[in-house]
Amino acid sequence: MTLTYIYADSVAVVGPLATFAEPHAYDLCEFHAERLTVPNGWSVIRQEVDSSESGPSTDDLMAIADAVREVANTSSVDVERSQGPELGRRGHLRAVP
Secondary structure (H helix, E strand, C coil): CEEEEEHHHCEEEEECCCCCCCCCEEECCHHHHHCCCCCCCCEEEECCCCHHHCCCCHHHHHHHHHHHHHHHHHHHHHHHHHCCCCCEEECCEEECC
């Protein structure tokens, strides 16, 4: 679960795990998310996780696969370009131009 605070309204929000980095959000395990307490005068909004929607969608998986393919293709081209004459070799180290 992800915990965020709305200081102006004195509210803590505990909801599903965030999919992006937020500097003022805190990821909590299930144990701590259930036992969260807030200061006097504050309220807690708990958003339940829908188990039928958990996990990545087909579009998410295809986007990851495409990104991995793109990186694999560009890194193999860079390796082919960088291979040239070896200047020297000592053990597992080598000097390249």
